[in-house]
């Protein structure tokens with residue numbers, strides 16, 4: 545089942561919000577002079593009236609509307625889904641982001657769902673036109689994006705969903721950790737990263753070890769193993785984070801391509817629902833990923849923001865790295881605008897992602913993005929042939 549996040553959240557009225565917050569134990573809200581609602585702080589389990597709700601956008605305060613702000617312990621802004629997660633956490637209950645969204649929809653009677661039946665109907669409708677397409681496309685490449693097998697959602701209940709200090713200190717907000725359903729697995733001391741596909745199906749779970757000895761033994765990021773079974777999937781058959789940012793990407797026809805899951809969360813921490821980042825989870829852009837970008841997300845621009853893998857920007861090492869990147873994007877360049885984010889100064893440490901050093905640095909790098917043309921691709925390919 546696919547919950548329509550935007551339909552649910554955008555339909556919430558002030559009355560719906562009151563229903564939700566009072567459900568978690570706040571008394572009926574007071575109002576401030578602007579008519580904003582003031583609740584008791586159910587976000588951190590206190591009776592104090594420090595939880596404000598700004599329904600309308602407020603430019604002075606930088607709120608986009610429908611935003612809570614806790615002026616006490618949390619000292620943080622968040623939306624209603626995050627509020628539900630926090631209020632549950634106070635009661636000792638773990639909730640994933642999707643379960644919290646579902647709760648919001650159910651309590652307010654606004655559960656906008658696209659059921660499997662409807663999706664099937666839609667598919668049939670599209671299939672009706674297939675013969676026309678067949679006439680049009682002679683021998684067009686018809687290989688589709690492979691569908692990966694689904695993992696049971698119940699596995700997610702095994703984990704603990706409190707934000708982990710290590711990641712909060714790494715330019716990742718609490719809201720981003722919730723949105724990407726980041727959990728913690730005490731048994732192995734791992735941070736848990738669920739991977740979902742474009743239809744929101746759970747297709748893999750990766751764990752990031754925190755103990756140095758584990759990292760040395762098996763590596764930092766590995767597929768999670770539960771009861772002897774590896775919850776792995778082909779990383780190259782998906783774009784990590786596509787379930788979170790696909791609507792934004794489709795509406796602006798632009799995507800930022802990162803290497804790691806962490807980069808997606810950092811980007812979300814800076815831009816919230818305006819984030820248009822997805823991750824390859826590797827340093828290559830596979831054919832499937834290219835198809836997802838071009839055919840499914842319909843990107844007209846792809847900004848490739850891979851990790852900095854050179855020490856000095858004005859070195860042969862940097863030149864080699866640049867040529868490598870150009871070869872990696874060669875398959876995209878004929879179909880859309882492709883830009884590279886490169887660090888000409890020393891803003892990023894060696895091996896760092898463009899998202900690692902905060903929003904300001906990322907914006908500076910974005911200002912300096914360079915466009916890769918077909919001529920440039922041809923030049924690099926020709927040169928590398930010569931070298932051989």
Ligand SMILES: [Zn+2]
Pocket residue numbers: 585586587588589614615616617618619
């Ligand atoms: Zn609070």
